[in-house]
Amino acid sequence: MKRVIVLFLGAALALSSSGPLRAADTTVTISQGVDADTLNPLSKTVTPTNNVVQHVYERLADFGNRSGEFVPLLAVSWKRINPTTEEYKLRHGVTFSNGDPFTSADVKYSVEWIKDKSHASEQTPFVRDIDRVETPDPYTVRFISKVPTAIPPGLQQPIFIVDAKYFQEKGLAYVAEHPVGTGPYVLREWKRDDQLTFDANPKWWGGHPKIDHVVFKPIPEAGARVAALRTGATDLITNVPPQYYIQIVGGRNTKLVSTRSLRQLFIAFNTLQPGPQQNKLVRQAINYAVDVPAIVKNVLGGRGYELTSPIPPNYFGYDASVPGYKHDLAKAKALLAKAGYPDGKGISLVVNAPIGRYNRDREVAEAVTGQLQTVGITATVKPQEWVSYSSMVGHRALSPLYELGWNQPSADADGVVTALFTSSGPLSCYANPEVDKLADQARGELDVAKRKALYKQIATILHEDAPWIVLFEYEDLYATSKRLHFQPRGDEAIRAYEMSLT
């Protein structure tokens, strides 16, 4: 009799612990190349770290699938109450996973934490336009900028909101490993460089995500990532090298998924340094000499999209009527002759390129130099390791040409134009007072149609002046298990709460 009772109790316990009313727990394992640097969401800007922390922390609003579109998260609505003030109404009844209520004080604290210079946060550019934050009541917050900006201050690159009380009480070393947010998941365990496990947050205002547990299992080597996917040890891998495509497409349990990236690759002329690249005709000739579709086809295996303008079609500000440069050797040669370099004689160029920073970065630069030889220009690639390369870019020291990639998560022309084409732009080697003026105007223009027209003007000048060899946008590839439904995004974000399993 006793044994029967024990058995019965055991069975009841087993049933209750597995939750008889719910289907079996679902787990998704995600393998990026590297682990999160820290779980403090206010300090870093690198994609793999971001992909992890966004499961715990939330923003006021998030970028939607199209440029200019936002998904309300911790803010339910926002409006411009005067040209320099954006007022956000916050979601009621939201709590952090430790039980603390979410209020406007937390928003103010998060912005100010990043602005505090002593924290050396890499996110300072994200809050650059916010002059100060006001909290009229617990569910209203106002972001005030110095000058009017078209994109509301706070939405250029929305930041994560932390629990002010928890951050102050526990200190930075602690919060870096013990995240407490309002988001869909809570941290169960983090074994550095090994695996990090999230469980669904029972208190999440958004309900219960379809995936109960999310595991981040970093695997640095691409071949090993593919092997882990094929053995079922992981469900989703990033940065899949082309040589594995056939294996994955042909695999019994694996598939490739892809999307058009917001990241473009380009080669800029350093027009601030002396040399033939200061001659507009030479720049135009080089643009005609480069055959972008051939590069996309042969170097990227077709996984890319030719661009005609630095403002790509999936960005706000794109205008299809602005022409691009079509591959045309006759025009290239004619322009070179007109510029005083018949048959390209007398032009010898160096194309600086990073190694391994962007997909096929060095190979693309090599293809471009090869094509320049068809019009008689001598060109060589100077590849460099990324850390020193990026510092030289910042000092405008790479000349006459340098290759760079750019991804603007807001998908708005403002970021591209301000950073890369204005004379004070941090990565610009181009100076044109007219572009400076138009860029400033577009930045502060609140009327959408007028703003669009301004970017058309800028794009037209950039076409004529040709400060870049405009190349292409990438196609981002992920490999997943067949059971996983995952729709990749152009900004490289990976969100388990938007996935489901079959």
Added chain:
Amino acid sequence: MTAYLARRALGALWALIGVAVVVFLILHLTGDPAAVMMPPESTRAEIDAFRHAQGFDRPLIVQFGSFAASAARGDLGLSLRHQEPAMGLTLQRLPATIELAGSAFIIVVLIGVPAGVLSALRPRTWIDYTARVIALIGQSAPTYWIGLMLILLFAVRLGWTPASGIGDWRNLVLPAATLGFFSTAKIMRLTRGAMLEIMGADFMRTARAKGLTAARVSLGHGLRNALLPVVTQLGVELGTLLSGAIITETVFAWPGVGRLAVQAVFERDFPVVESVVLIAAAIFVLLNLAVDLLYAVLDPRIRYA
């Protein structure tokens, strides 16, 4: 003996200080990582503010002074990447590396030494040839390639082991074999060479003439004498294995010191590189001492005073 140990400890301290200084200078001469850490749209002023907060804008000598002062207290500063104490991050990864290196070392000793002895005792037989061919592969094939091939065969095709990561003993087999392969080959060749030389020595003939069994002759007299160079090399090998099996840890996603070191170097995470190098140097110093002490056990003629 005590005096000898004290002398060695003092020497070790100087070695560590020297390593710390050289690594600090080399790292800082390559430029600071502010530009690469900040997002690309940062303005010069934003990068400069970041640089100032990290203290990179101070003269090198001042930076070195504050580094030396805190290093003397065992504090190597906060990791730039993780913003946590660099030494702590490194020590956190040490158990995984010791587990992997220890297992690989066991493979090296248990396979490398016996294979070398057998090969020397039966020269120009199939045993010898097989062992030598395997040793040749082990010494010439890149670790990276061997690791990937083992993963493809045993994890993907046969499904016997997990493809990567740390866990139970099954996770350990492939990385330990990969890591141990190169050293095993080296030790095997060294043991074989040493044994062949010893086997022809006069005292070996004497031993045989005394009527000792073949096993006593080759193991008791031959191997014991052949072991001196082998033990020296084993010490070096263990140090190499422990100081971060960079490629193996990367291929197998093993959460050890080597992987931490790779990322730290790529991202110019100075404090972490410093701690990894210092720990590796300390391991080498200790192992060298251990090997020297072991000599005295193996060869009673060696005495330290």
